[in-house]
Amino acid sequence: MLKNNLAIGNSDYDFDADANFSTDSSNNCSSDGSAASAFETDGITGASENDFVLAAGGNYHIKSDATCANEGTNLASDPDLSFSTDIDLQQRDDGSWDIGADEYFP
Numbered sequence: 001m002l003k004n005n006l007a008i009g010n011s012d013y014d015f016d017a018d019a020n021f022s023t024d025s026s027n028n029c030s031s032d033g034s035a036a037s038a039f040e041t042d043g044i045t046g047a048s049e050n051d052f053v054l055a056a057g058g059n060y061h062i063k064s065d066a067t068c069a070n071e072g073t074n075l076a077s078d079p080d081l082s083f084s085t086d087i088d089l090q091q092r093d094d095g096s097w098d099i100g101a102d103e104y105f106p
């Protein structure tokens with residue numbers, strides 16, 4: 001099951017629809033449309049490296065206007081894996097989770 005995953009620019013496709021992901025997957029985001037595939041109806045398309053502060057320099061913190069900002073599902077009470085922080089251990093408490101490892105902070 002995939003929730004709140006962000007995949008961009010992979011060579012074949014960002015998410016492999018043949019990988020038998022659970023249909024309970026949700027709120028994933030891709031650059032190529034593969035997040036909006038048979039395994040997920042609410043996947044988001046259009047993410048790009050421009051969604052990050054400076055991908056070329058290795059800074060993958062997301063921008064406030066990133067394609068997947070505020071498009072995630074709240075996993076604080078998820079029965080499979082609950083958490084409420086981002087990769088920087090900052091709380092995801094703005095009320096709208098961002099998809100991916102980082103939560104935008106000004």
Ligand SMILES: [Ca+2]
Pocket residue numbers: 069070094096097098103104
């Ligand atoms: Ca947010």
